[in-house]
Amino acid sequence: MLDVCNEAAHPGNRLRGRPTRTISGRSLSRRRGAVNSILSRKESMAAGNNEAREAPLLDWRSEFQDAALEALHRRTMLAQDAQQLCYALLAIAVIFLAFILADVTLLGVGSDFLALLAIRTFVALCCMALAMAVKLQPALAHRRLPVNLAYLVGISGLLLTIPLHPGPVGLHIATMVVASTTLYLLVPNRLPWILAWNAYLLLGFTVALGYWSDLSPGMLASGLLLLGFANLLGWVTLNRLNRLQRRQFALLVEERENNRQLQSEIEERRLLEQQLRIMASTDHLTGIANRRHFFELAERELNRSRRQGIPLAICMVDIDLFKELNDHHGHAVGDLVLATVASCCESVLRETDIIGRYGGEEFVIALPQADTTTATTIAERLRKKVSLLSLPMLSDTAVLSVTVGISRVEEDETTLTPALLRADEALYEGKAQGRNRVVVAGSPSSRDAIEA
Numbered sequence: 001m002l003d004v005c006n007e008a009a010h011p012g013n014r015l016r017g018r019p020t021r022t023i024s025g026r027s028l029s030r031r032r033g034a035v036n037s038i039l040s041r042k043e044s045m046a047a048g049n050n051e052a053r054e055a056p057l058l059d060w061r062s063e064f065q066d067a068a069l070e071a072l073h074r075r076t077m078l079a080q081d082a083q084q085l086c087y088a089l090l091a092i093a094v095i096f097l098a099f100i101l102a103d104v105t106l107l108g109v110g111s112d113f114l115a116l117l118a119i120r121t122f123v124a125l126c127c128m129a130l131a132m133a134v135k136l137q138p139a140l141a142h143r144r145l146p147v148n149l150a151y152l153v154g155i156s157g158l159l160l161t162i163p164l165h166p167g168p169v170g171l172h173i174a175t176m177v178v179a180s181t182t183l184y185l186l187v188p189n190r191l192p193w194i195l196a197w198n199a200y201l202l203l204g205f206t207v208a209l210g211y212w213s214d215l216s217p218g219m220l221a222s223g224l225l226l227l228g229f230a231n232l233l234g235w236v237t238l239n240r241l242n243r244l245q246r247r248q249f250a251l252l253v254e255e256r257e258n259n260r261q262l263q264s265e266i267e268e269r270r271l272l273e274q275q276l277r278i279m280a281s282t283d284h285l286t287g288i289a290n291r292r293h294f295f296e297l298a299e300r301e302l303n304r305s306r307r308q309g310i311p312l313a314i315c316m317v318d319i320d321l322f323k324e325l326n327d328h329h330g331h332a333v334g335d336l337v338l339a340t341v342a343s344c345c346e347s348v349l350r351e352t353d354i355i356g357r358y359g360g361e362e363f364v365i366a367l368p369q370a371d372t373t374t375a376t377t378i379a380e381r382l383r384k385k386v387s388l389l390s391l392p393m394l395s396d397t398a399v400l401s402v403t404v405g406i407s408r409v410e411e412d413e414t415t416l417t418p419a420l421l422r423a424d425e426a427l428y429e430g431k432a433q434g435r436n437r438v439v440v441a442g443s444p445s446s447r448d449a450i451e452a
């Protein structure tokens, strides 16, 4: 009935929890494949293998064709754009104000100077006000109205200074070139708006040039050519910057996505390992510890009992006439009965007690801090509870019972084997006495049975 020779080879313990999910071999290998593919992707990235990566498509504005990705990029860039806009507006305000000094030296304090002073101060104040607003509310940096209003005020102010300023036309051309480059590179905005405002600047400048009646066609052509070149330079540079920025952003997004996937794969793998550990230590039919795990826990308990000098009792529980039950009701019903008896056994035990399926229809229990009297009380409770079990899968006349053999681990015993042998002998004696009973190893009744 008890194969004690195999105990060392089959250490076991008790596990009350049951696995929540079962894992098939196919799904396990599928998951492993996913992890490996991500790992190899990461490895190829680390090795600088860029060929595998596909750059996201950009449109003529050098923005992502994917609207969601572009929106994400803009959201990510908001804080940086807001800061850049603040600095740009403040720089423009300072430059406009600084030119007041040049104006006063060129014009003296007259009506033209006062008009210029008013224009320059107005533009500078508008720029400063918007800079403050953007500082307080960075989201304004990506709103069309405030930024383009600043463009309108700034460019219009600049164009208005031309007729009032007596400087040489070359100075105005240079100013326009700087303004055009500023629009492309200093003030963050989307390309269509930048192009529109540059067109306004170019048109306004052409009209303002009409102010100089003596302007030679060569000078006019030079001015327009320079402005055209400034536009080309600004556009090409902005285009390169935008492309570079978005390519880096796409890589960052991909990297983050890879990391997120890897993280979730690692978590899934951790859960799988946890489940595999549970499965390796649990008897799949009854949900209690398998024999190997029972021995792991019980031997740990044995060492603790020996260290602390506290008793440890062992119970072998065997379902009576289980073969008949199997033969009569079938193996599937037998399995159900086994699981029911296992959970019935668990229900009479304390948290610290250890139960495992020893094999077949046999269970083994280790009761820490229990002498044979306590163990007998627990075993009797268990026996009665099993005999009262309502088992709808069996016929009305069928009665289920268990026989329990009990022993205690003696002080000089360093392994569970002798106690298990004695408990098994007591169980055998109980069977011999007619089953459905609890027998303590070495008790008078057990001795009688042995002699009989």
Ligand SMILES: Nc1nc2c(ncn2[C@@H]2O[C@H](COP(=O)(O)OP(=O)(O)OP(=O)(O)O)[C@@H](O)[C@H]2O)c(=O)[nH]1
Pocket: 285, 318, 319, 320, 321, 322, 323, 324, 326, 330, 331, 332, 333, 334, 335, 338, 359, 360, 361, 431, 435
């Ligand atoms: N349904 C089912 N039956 C099992 C399982 N493991 C062992 N058995 C059966 O349990 C029965 C054990 O029979 P025996 O060892 O002769 O003992 P018994 O019929 O209970 O008789 P006693 O122990 O003398 O009361 C065998 O028929 C085994 O096939 C199992 O996992 N499921």
